[in-house]
Amino acid sequence: MFAVALARRVGASRVPRLIRNYAAAPPSGLSEGERTIFQKLTEKFSPAELEVQDVSGGCGTFYQIIIASEAFKGLPTVKQHRMVNEVLKQEIEGIHGLQLKTSPA
Template sequence: MLACKRSLTGTMLSALRGLRSNQVVVSGRVQQRCLSTHTDGEARIRNVLKEKFPLAASLKVVDISGGCGAMYEIHIESSEFKGKRTIQQHQLVNQALKEEIQGMHGLRIFTDIPKD
């Protein structure tokens, strides 16, 4: 049993190393995976947020539902959040995405103010 656990742990570690190095092992072959591919939903949400938060220093939108558009994770850093509590920052993002949110299952929002 212990040998099985060690083997499984080794397999999981190898998989994690592959993810960190931007590689995927398919049938024993190492292939590069493309992390720059964005879904239409990600692009649409990114465009809305760029328009609503033109001072955003950083913006990242990721479809975390496997590409089906049901759930997104948003990381946005903008000076427009200065002086606002976290809940107020999230409300601004929710308001900006009011139309898009109607078709979603869930949304994770991470906001921050740029460090000077």
């Protein structure tokens, strides 16, 4: 869904090949870190859209997360991010960076 919208916005040739877009169960091919993050966020927020990507080159030190959930409805972005950070507290301790984009579904 997001990849399609992104392709329309920036042109298909500029869409990153590593974007992983999921809305239900994690597909095969995820790294252990991506799978853990995906499962925790899915359990807590039942997201309408969820992307989890290790953008550190596979070493698991920097993740990009895009999540849309009804749980964020009416909340400022800072509170949305705090909610995600609380769920991923243990994982965040072991990584160097997190790029996070949240939105209400």
